[in-house]
Amino acid sequence: METRRWTVSEIDEAAQILKEGGLVAFPTETVYGLGANAMISCSVRRVFDVKGRPSDNPLIVHVSSFEQVKDYVTDFHPYAQKLVDMYWPGPLTLVCKVKPDLFAKEVSAGLPTVSFRMPDDEDTLLLLKKAGVPAVGPSANTSGKPSPTTYEHVYHDLHGKIEGILDDGSTKIGVESTVLDISDPEQAPMILRPGAITKEQIKQDLGIEVSYDRHLLKTSEAPKSPGMKYKHYAPDTEVLMVKEQDWPAAITWVKENHLCAGVLAGPAVCDKVRADTAATFSYNGNSVAAATKGLYAGLRALDETQLRLDVILAAAFPEEDLGVAYMNRLKKAASQKYFEG
Incomplete structure (x- = not known):
């Protein structure tokens, strides 16, 4: 398979391929993501296969607006709208309880929750809008290795395995988004994975207390968020x-x-x-x-x-x-x- 390199002028082609089930790597402000239509099981399974990613590790769904998320979630947390108003688009992922049987079953790893994010990259937001579908977007690299922050990193790991890469230069932040669990409206928000949106920042901006999840997962447990269970980000060199x-x-x-x-x-x-x-x-x-x-x-x-x-x-x-x-x-x-x- 030839892996295409797209610029924003060729985004219509990339969007059509994404919509129809192809794999399209896209830039965000954090790292490059490996995009697939979140509604198509065979496409999502390809993401796991291409990355060599454990199938019990859930995927983050990328959207172009909060209005999309409202179609999927059953019961919003009282602070959901404030968090979105403050930090979207941006490096904050929100874990929410969703209606059943909307997404490909592989997205949630069997959990009743799905993680949503609106990335802060104009080209990728345009890609998502043109595709008209929510897209999973784990880091576009071989699973376990350092995440990609440039087009060249993605090409090194995935050329010949995916349809194409939308190139928008280097990412701005360099590590994956903060993941905040707001799936239970009765519970305080909890950070499952730290990122650029910090505990201290949320407290200052919204005046609410959040905590870090210190729970150590057992082998049999499915993580609620990427980055909670497996060894990640490791080069071959010690x-x-x-x-x-x-x-x-x-x-x-x-x-x-x-x-x-x-x-x-x-x-x-x-x-x-x-x-x-x-x-x-x-x-x-x-x-x-x-x-x-x-x-x-x-x-x-x-x-x-x-x-x-x-x-x-x-x-x-x-x-x-x-x-x-x-x-x-x-x-x-x-x-x-x-x-x-």
Whole structure:
């Protein structure tokens, strides 16, 4: 199969293919998604097959407006409209209880809930409007590997496996959306997956308390949201997280053990360690926002270098505000392992 590269001028063709059941990767402000018509079972099954994704992991449904969601949901949470007004389009996914037998059964992994998101990307919103159907959109990559933040990342993983990719350059945020469970109108909203919309931001903007889901899933349990159960975002190369005060010891360890090491960090760190390591990937700034945007691209670049690295040392950040989402992804990439000098 030839995988097409579409621009916005060719969006009618992409929309028709999506509507009829083909697989179309699309950009969002978070990462690139692998789109399929959420009403067609064989198309949704192809998403799982192409990605190698576990079938008990539910998918997020992407829509072009909140009006679409109103056709599917049985009972809205009291804060649903306020959340939409505040954050849509944007990196917030809402888990809602839905009417039965509307979506392909593979979308919800057997649960009575479906996750909805309106992405903040003009080209993709136009694609969804022209297609006229809701679209699943998990990250457009091989399951478990770092998510794609550019057209090139998607093409690397999925060329020859999908019909095409809508190219809109690099994504703005770099990690997947916040997933907020509002499926029970009687319960307070709960964050199932952290993202750019933080717990603190929701409290400040809406004046409501939300919590993080700390429940550890059993093997037999189906997760309510992507990103809750399986190891994700991991390159083939071993990754170790490094706290700010541990960089000197980490570099000494690399040199003493004659390791071929890569470093993923901001310029403040990379400039200091470049002479003592095999490769560096410096994101554009030293802030956690810059780190978040560059995380997946950096993991991919260092993992795919021809140097065959022994280890990737990645900068850790405090787990507060956006740092919660960043560290959630990095911890999974590193299998929870820190450098310990």
